[in-house]
Amino acid sequence: MLKIENLHTSYGPVEALHGIDINIEDGAIVGVLGANGAGKTTLLKSIAGLLRVSKGHTVYAGKDITNLSAQRIVKLGISLVPQGRLLFTEMSVRENLEMGAYLLQDRTEFNKRLDDVHAMFPILKARAQQMVALMSGGEQQMLAVARALMTKPDLILLDEPSIGLAPKIFDQILDTIKDLNTVRQTTIVIAEQNVKKILKIVDHAYVLESGKVVIEGTSEQLSNNEAIRQAYLGL
Structure with a gap:
């Protein structure tokens, strides 16, 4: 459904994303994980047309949507739920x-x-x-x-939905996300710092550090990865 190839995005002279490659399958829940400042929000805004891409391509449903306006991207079926709502x-x-x-x-x-x-x-x-x-x-x-x-939308981009929520309330939001995916077959990309909870619901995930993908895999693969367990799961 969505393929991101060698994506670079900058804030003025400072490059924030350094050659991101991501593939989102139709009907999947995909996590974009990492600490604050890793580039998660920048990536979602680049997909949604809110930031201009300096290099690379974003292809959605076979159409190159790189640097289309946010309005046109919404019309094509992509909707962003921004950080802070x-x-x-x-x-x-x-x-x-x-x-x-x-x-x-x-x-x-x-x-x-x-x-x-x-x-x-x-x-x-x-x-x-x-x-x-x-x-x-x-x-x-x-x-x-x-x-x-x-x-x-056919694809929803969720940016840090846990911010400001009690753990129990965030669990309810995650249940809603799963229902959206299961009942309505909506493809979902969720950017989050709460790696432990997100790995319980995603099919696949990408971990970002300093604007680069440092590891990717299925939920099971990342949950069993020793580096991920130590850095993000507290194990």
Whole structure:
């Protein structure tokens, strides 16, 4: 579904990604793992069209999408749930979901997508008129995922969904991610520092350090890798 080849991305004169190669199979859950500053967010933003790639290619469903605008990439079926959620906190839950579907002109299709989102997150229907600032961190993360689903994506990029969440709430978010993948066959890329929990749900994962992929493998392979166990799993 998504193939990244020799990807380089810079912030001004400083290169942040140094030749990333990643392959995402259709229907998979893939982890992009590593410590803070490893390049995870930069990678997801580069895929989503929020950062300009200086070298390399991103191919999605057979189409080269390198340096397309973020709007065009959303239209092609890729949606980003950004780090920190970046919701409109002074607006209502319903208004945030409407913002997620701002490219959609068909009201019937909008209502269908809204019904689908409410079926997955009933609390968002119950709190449709509530101001987002009054929601808990877990509820806001659910809303951020729901907003992304309003674009009807085939591929969702989740950036550090654990930030600001209690472990139990993060477990609930991970259950939602698994349901999205299993029930809706949505392909998911999840960037996270919480390696231990992510390895329990992914099919494959890539570990980044200083803007490079240093190791990749299946969940089982990485869980049994001694270097990964010592550096990230505390074993």
